[in-house]
Amino acid sequence: ELVEVQSNSEDDYVQNLRTLAAEKKYLVIVAVGFMMTDAVKQVAGEYPDQKFAIIDGFDPEMPDNVMMILFKENEGSALAGALAGLIAANDGKDKVGIVLGMEIPPLYKFEAGYRFGVKWAEDYYKQKEGKDVNIDVLYQYTGSFNDAAKGKAAAQAQLQQGAWIIYQVAGGTGLGVFDAVKDVLDSQGKTMGPPFAIGVDSPQDWIKPGVIIASMTKRVDVGVYTAVKDAVEGTFKGGVVELGLKEDGVGISTVDDVMTMFDSLPENTQQQKLEDLGLSSRDELRQYLENTRKQIPDWVWGALDELKAQIESGNIKVPAPMDKESMEEVRAAQTWQEMMELAE
Template sequence: MKKLLSLFLIGLLALSVVASGCISGGEETSTNTKGKIAIVYDVGGRGDLSFNDMAYLGASKAAKDFNLQLVELQSNTEDDYTKNLETLAQQGDYLVIIAVGFMMTDAVKKVAAEYPNQKFAIIDGFDPDMPKNVMMILFKENEGSALAGALAALIAANSGKDKVGIVLGMEIPVLYKFEGGYRFGVKWAEDYYKQKTGKDVSIDVLYQYTGTFNDPAKGYQAAKAQLDQGAWVIYQVAGGTGVGVFNAVDEYLSSHKQKMGPPFAIGVDSAQDWIKPGAIIASMMKRVDVGVYTAVKDAVEGNFEGGVLELGLKEGGVGLSTVDDVMAMFNSLPEDTQKQKLKELGFNSKDELKQYLENTRKQVPDWIWTAVDDLKGKIINGEINVPKAFNKDEITAIRNAKTWQEMMKLGE
């Protein structure tokens, strides 16, 4: 039943957002526009409730704001990456072609070299030898994840618990940044808690890479195992797989006759709190929409430059969701979908949903939210530098570090 619900949720969002135009699985819409942009999704694609859907939101907003036609292509397998990019590039009439996901790095590098006059942007992809017509949009996931780790650890410590969890998708470099940042935040929180209460705490981080971004059942199994081991907050970094994490936490609460946590889940990429109100305390928003929108805006205005564009806390590229963020995400759904979702969740209005989300956050003491804001400010002003892990050796070093100060030195 849980798996069916997960698939329903994914399908619901996939149906709720309507493309401006699409090919390969849909009909291209002819409109009186000033130009065209294209977006190529990774395997899994739209409907993941996070990464790919955020990319769509950014592209669709840019298409509306600049009167552009948006064309979408879905990659069904990794073999489709190059084919999809070439299909678009050879047409020669796109202001920019956007590839969504680290896995398309090699394909973008190859096709961009073959079509030097076509502008490309890739989300999360980096190669030092990337052609000059490619904008590589990266995010400081380590910074946003540090806030998630601090929040998780302080909630656990406040409840007398000593474990938090993180469930991830494929074991790739970008996810090491999430994991490393989360661990940093946990260690920082241990230090903060001791200073505030005078009590020593040691919070263990349980982690599992599921190997997939579109299998809610695997996310559920991983989260249930962590809950069984005592994890009090679980951060999901697994795209559509993460819906299973939400299901596991929600099931735990139901079995203990609780409507709200703790324990809690933490969402990722988009403001996912609305998916399971009461079970999700916040989401680490990775503003893929901001990155996509920026690439289109620069192309439209003639300011497009190849190279790296990196967005962190300071640039608004990452951060913990607010209730207003969640409602903005919910309001982006078509009106009939909003009504359907409210009915499913048992709310009579959006105001009721908003109040419920606010009440969920009140389950966490104000001093914890203040502590997380304190960490955010210190990261933004440069007082604290959250390390980045790009490979197995670097994430192993972070896992083995005993303090956040030791971790910070690893990033110097």
């Protein structure tokens, strides 16, 4: 049996966790989001016999009854960067963008991975076509996760500077990125990109089909499943569990992923969305998503599979800087091989 508790504000975190822990009847209590880290640390200390898991939260001094589930967003973002870089190279463009939320260490993993993927794409394209390409990454931290207007302004600035694809890593702020790209397509009388946006965390493609070529997905469900499975099987251990491409913790959305996401929305939201898009059925939405992907040559999708396999096998390592100094080193690196040395 699943019991779900929603906190109205950060002030409720500790009390809600305490209430659940005091009942002493839950196999594992799962807290979602790095904002809950301190609350979990405090309450887990008060209830050492209760198992806890936190998604996206880390503290080196976390009690040992807490499983900290982290994602290798650097690996998923490398695929997003490769996608952006290959589309740009194939279309003869030399700039891609990334719009981020607050400048905090967890977001460096996204930026570093994206940059890595773009550099890898330059190299791949050169091997394939025999042409040198040099693609600049325009980046902006907006300082917010819930200001769509800021996201739109940041994306507009990048589009004006020639960004061909923009990856949004900014929560609600990033919705403005989709709007900015759609405005450009509208002004050109186009229903599908390029230019394109790349979504984040969940398969966001359904939000603006034709605008969003794919999303870098973070499988929170896989994280929760891991914690619950271990608790049920009696193998639960505190400490860090990191989920990357190999563990299916991160990835690039497929059309199936997007439709699964769409089907999980409330019925009236689904209907409203189809209406807004001028579509009469979910099958038409699927077709629209598939057609969007056909704007990109098949070899690009094949290249992403190659990079994914190399990362999964450990042949390629993607940097995951956790402080500003390490991030600056990645920004300064000229090749993906140089970046990989920083990862090691």
